Structures are given as structure tokens and as C-alpha cells.
Amino acid sequence: MIGSLWNVIWNSVFSGSFWYPLAFVCLSLGVLIPAVLVALSRNMVHAALWLLPCLVSVAGLYLMLGAELLAGIQILVYCGGIVVLILFAVMLTHGLGDPDVRVHNQQLLWGVVAAMAVAGVVLRLLSQEIWQSGPPVAVSEVTGRLADALLGPYVLAFEVVSVILLAALIGSIVIARGDAAPEPGADDSDAEAGE
Amino acid sequence: MNEPMVIPIQAYLIVSTLLFAIGLMAVLTRRNAIAVLMGIELMLNAANINFVVFWRYGGGQGMEGLVFAITVIALAAAEAAIALAIILNVYRRFKTVNVDQINLMRG
Numbered sequence A: 001m002i003g004s005l006w007n008v009i010w011n012s013v014f015s016g017s018f019w020y021p022l023a024f025v026c027l028s029l030g031v032l033i034p035a036v037l038v039a040l041s042r043n044m045v046h047a048a049l050w051l052l053p054c055l056v057s058v059a060g061l062y063l064m065l066g067a068e069l070l071a072g073i074q075i076l077v078y079c080g081g082i083v084v085l086i087l088f089a090v091m092l093t094h095g096l097g098d099p100d101v102r103v104h105n106q107q108l109l110w111g112v113v114a115a116m117a118v119a120g121v122v123l124r125l126l127s128q129e130i131w132q133s134g135p136p137v138a139v140s141e142v143t144g145r146l147a148d149a150l151l152g153p154y155v156l157a158f159e160v161v162s163v164i165l166l167a168a169l170i171g172s173i174v175i176a177r178g179d180a181a182p183e184p185g186a187d188d189s190d191a192e193a194g195e
Numbered sequence B: 001m002n003e004p005m006v007i008p009i010q011a012y013l014i015v016s017t018l019l020f021a022i023g024l025m026a027v028l029t030r031r032n033a034i035a036v037l038m039g040i041e042l043m044l045n046a047a048n049i050n051f052v053v054f055w056r057y058g059g060g061q062g063m064e065g066l067v068f069a070i071t072v073i074a075l076a077a078a079e080a081a082i083a084l085a086i087i088l089n090v091y092r093r094f095k096t097v098n099v100d101q102i103n104l105m106r107g
Helices: A002-014 A019-040 A044-064 A068-092 A108-126 A142-151 A155-177 B009-029 B033-057 B064-094
Strands: none
Touching (some): A019 A044, A019 B033, A044 A068, A044 B033, A068 A142, A068 B064, A108 B009, A142 A155, B009 B033
């Protein structure tokens, strides 16, 4: 119901050959410019916050491609979970912006050269004739078909991922807790790690 | 979704390539381990965009692209949790999170 209403609004207002490329250009710039700022920002909190518009724009690209469920998951998991986790980690360590501390290592030049080389090679490959694709196929009932696929032929991958998530949850708690509190009477040579 | 889509597939692929290169640059050049992790997240997002693009512009019958993308997102969440826990532990041990100062195998 809401989906069909949305389709009507979308088709009547935003269809046509003008708005769609405009939205694509805006979302692409919204992905790439914050990504550059993530890579270059001196303040770690700013870098973590610049991750947000980048990930939201990626969710917008998913919406343009017709993967609504994936856009929702992207916003929930990345923007709501991972960015907050990264912000916590930044604040628990002393990664806050200090203008005197170098934020890039000695291989800044070679790192940029390597990244540009990778981009150049891939972009050169993308200009080949083989990538001249036709128009995208029309899709419908994406979420329902995705659910059928996840709990049908790919249920093993689904279950394995859930087990991995559980293992990662327990493992991250165990690792982040650090050394257990020293037993009374024991040698407290590692007491500096206590909470 | 029957709106006219006039975006060529290469436009999406160019965006994801540039995003991957930016993430690679962050991984290779940042000193802070958390910033390296952010670069990894950018690279994972670039790969995810490719999965969805090839799902949409490909055959259109199967849902493998979206299944892969969802799996990648779940594994990225697990990886971020584990990596940040390790970074916290390293910070507790070495009092730094700069990857070029963490050069001892034993704490």
C-alpha cells in the first residue's frame, strides 16, 4: 500500500531523464567527498562523523538501485551501530584531535600513489567495451524474494553468519574486558591493566 | 519500480572504484588504528555497491547479489566489534593506537 503510493509519487514527480541523474550525481558526491574527509581529517571524531553522510549516501544509492531492504539495513547497522561503536572507541583511546600529532605515517606519498594506481587500473578496465551494459532489468517484490532466498537456498549461509555474529559478540566482550581482576594474594605485576 | 533508469552501469562502478581507492588510501596512510578500520569500512561499502549494481544490471533472476551484500554487512559488523575490542586492548597495553608504534609481538 505504502509502496504503491510511493511509486505513484515517485513516478509523477521524479521520473524523467533529469531528476534521476541529478539524484545520482548528488549521492555520488555525497559518498566521495565525505570519504575523502574521512581519509584526511586530522580530528578522529570528525573523521568518524564524516563517515555518517558517506554511509547514508551509499544507502541512497541502494535505494536508487531498487534494494530498499538493503538501504534500511545499511542505515540501521552502519549508521546506527558501527559509527557509534567507532565513536566509542575513539573516545576510549586518546585519538582526539591534536594538531601537533602527525595523522599520516611516513608512507603517505606511496600510499596515495598506490591507491591512485589501483583506481587508474580499474577505471581503465571499466572503459572497455565489455562493460557496455544494457538497461537494468525490472525487479519487483525484492524484499519478499530476498527473504525467500535467505531462508531457502541460502539458509546455511544465514545460519553460519548468525553463529559468527554470536562468536564475535562473545569474543569482543572477552577481548575488551582485558585481563581479569587479579586474585587476592596473587602476584599483582599486571595490576596496571585493572579497570 | 518501472521508472526510466538512464544511469549506465559504469557510473555506479566508477563511484565504487573511487570509494575503494579512498578507503585503500586511508588504510595505507593513516597512523591511527581506528582510522585504518574506517578505511576498511569504506572498502567494504565499495564492494557492497558493486554487489548490488551487478545484481540489478545482471540477470535479475537470482537474489545472490543481495544475499552477498547482507552477509557482507553482517560480517562487517562482527569485524568492527572484534577489531575495536582488539584496539582497546592494544591501547591498554601500549598506551597508543598508532600502528607504526605498535611493533612488539609480545606486550
